[in-house]
Amino acid sequence: MSELASESLDTGSKTIATPERSGGGAMTHREILEALSGLLLVLFVAMASSTIVSTALPKIIGDLGGTQTQYTWVVTATLLTATASTPIWGKLSDLYSKKLLVQVSIIIFILGSLIAGFTQNTEQLIAARAFQGLGMGGVQALVQVAIAAMIPPRERGRYNGYLGGVMALATVGGPLLGGLIVDTDALGWRWCFFIGAPFAVIALFVLQKTLHLPVLRRDDVKIDYLGASLIAAGVSIILIWVSFVDDAFGWFSWQTAAMVGGGLVLLALAVWVESRVAEPVVPLPIVRERTTALAIIGSLAVGMAMFGGSVFLGQYFQIGRGYSPTEAGLLMIPMMGGVLVSSTLAGRAITKSGRIKPYVVAGTITLVAGFAGLSFLDHDTSLWYIGTSMAVVGVGVGMSMQNLVLAVQNTVSLRDIGAASATVAFFRSLGGTIGVSVLGAVLARHVATSTTEQLTAMGVPADTAAGGSGTLDIASLPEAFQHVVRIAYGDATGHIFLISAGVAVIGVIAAIAMKPTMLRSTVDIKPSPEKVSAE
Structure with a gap:
């Protein structure tokens, strides 16, 4: 057995507690990076699986003969199961081996990816993505939990830069890779799902070798x-x-x-x-704490705005503007570049100052500004204008999303870090799920109404016009139909970004209401009474 290290590293004017390695003694920066390697690899695979599909989805749904509603539900199903399972993963991580749980979630993710690659219709794809979401929810929640168990909040901003870099790489490279896969005849869209499996297997072995965390042993545990x-x-x-x-x-x-x-x-x-219940998946005492409650509100708003808005950008570029999946992936780079730069710089600044609220407030305000800019989109908006607005959105996401989780982690003890982190992730995913569903419904209504009106005005029978407005297989439509549908999608997209901007304002209000606090320099608030053993 080992306790969390009471030793510390002298860093000049401040003393920072660090966790013990499994054999005793404080973990060095190099050892922490080695432990992070597997975590960041699996996070990359999970995030890339979503971003790869984002640019490929219009082609996938078109080939499978799906509708706009089904397009939305391919995304919503994944987010929904990830959301529902996140609190359970978080609670389990407070009770059992964090490393084992990460590995289990990876296996579920791999199986879901393989099943999705073999689907034959949209209904099967939605079901497969729902199963895959169980694993993705575990990965996204447990990576945050594992990092929190290793690194004090004050130092976590420094490592959040690596986290932000991996997220940015996945979100920049994913759409481009997805576009290349779809546009390559030798591969096809099914490889958008297959390609992540071997990397996830590698992550399993890397984690087995590098990740060693304390395990709290608790009796009479019940999962809600x-x-x-x-x-x-x-x-x-x-x-x-x-x-x-x-x-x-x-x-x-x-x-x-x-x-x-x-x-x-x-x-x-x-x-x-x-x-x-004795062990709730969403602990109400933690939720009622001021910082956590406001962070949850902020995460709901940021998740709803970000997921809900960005999911439809690939669709806008391909259907509304006629670009190929590869070109759509390239056009997404400004947003992801903004995430990379802002998350890295904000993380280092937070570590240096120990203050987090100014960066969360600035991030949420920037997010509103970016979505407000995107609300002016139509079918012929300048790509320079779109790229600039997307970059602003990316900066806002990079400064706010991860730091809302950090603000909560700073307020709870190590024994509750899993539940607290998962609770924030749960509400962020819930916001994203609601955002994708609601904004997808709004987009579908606008497109259907606009397309039907324009085609009817051209003399097309109403029932034929209505049928043309529902398909995403644009290439199968007559050329005149294609033009009308592209204009309808291009012009309707601005409406959903206007809604995203309005929702993001709630995040600004929550961030401003947060109590200014200094990040603590220890992994735990106080020594845990529970027995601890090393994995």
Whole structure:
């Protein structure tokens, strides 16, 4: 057995506690980097799997004969299962081996990737992506937890620069790689799913060799599967309602009453369960703490704006502007470059000053400005203007997203770090899930209305016009139809970014309301009473 190190490293005017290596003694910077290597590799694979698909998805859905609603649900299904499973992964990491859980989540991710690559229709693809989301949720939550278990908050900003670099590389390289795969006849879009599997296998072995974390041994543990299931069911029902309202049924209908009412009842039951179980997946005492509550609000807003907006940029470039998947990937670089630069610089500045609030406030304000710029998009907006606005969005994301998690981690003890980190990640993913679903529904309505009106004005029968507005296989449409659909998509995209900007304002308000605090220089607030053993 080993305790978290009480030793420290003298760094001049300040003393910084560091975790022990498995054999005793403080971990050096090199050892921390070695441990981070596997974590960053698997995070890269998980994030790249999403960004690779982002530019390929218009082609995938077109080949499978899918609709705009199904396009949205390929993304939503992944986010939804990742969201629902994140609190469970986080709670398990407070109780069991963090390394083993990371490895289990990687295996689930690999299986989901392989299944998705062999799907034959959109329904199968949505189901496969939902399964893959279970693994992605574990990876994204547990990487944050493992880093928090190794590195004090004050020093974490320095390492967040590496984290931001990996995220930026995945988000810059992913869309470009996805475009190249789709445009290469020898590969095809199925390799967008297959390509991540071998790298994930490598990550398994790297983690086995390099990652060594303390394991808290706790007795009489119970996981709140009921609460997690109620949350997932409640959110799913409401998102299904968002996807079909005003299309399959009206706003004021028995279906709306049943789905909205049922979803809210399930969520209310989830809160009731969480307030009474011994080990809730979303610990209400942590959620009620001021910094955590505001960070959750901020993460909801940032997740809703960022995921909801950026998911449709690849679609805008390909369908609205007619660019190839590879070209769409290249056009996404300004946003990802903004994430890389801002996350690295902000991380180092936070480590130096120990203050986090100014950077979160600046990041959320920048995010609003970027989305406000993108709200003016139409089918012939200058690419220079689009690139500049995307870069501003990227800067805002890089300064705010990871630092909202760091602000929460600074307020809780090591034994609760998994639950706290996963709670913030949960609400951020929930915001993204809601954002993708709602904005996708808004986009579909605008496109359908605009396309039908224009085609009807050209003398096309209403039923034929309505059918043409629903397909994403643009190449199969007559040339006149293609032109109308591209204009409709190009002009409708600005509306969803305007909504994103409005939602992001909530994040600004939450960031301003956060209490200014200095990041602590120790891994734990105080020594944990639990027994600790090394993995």
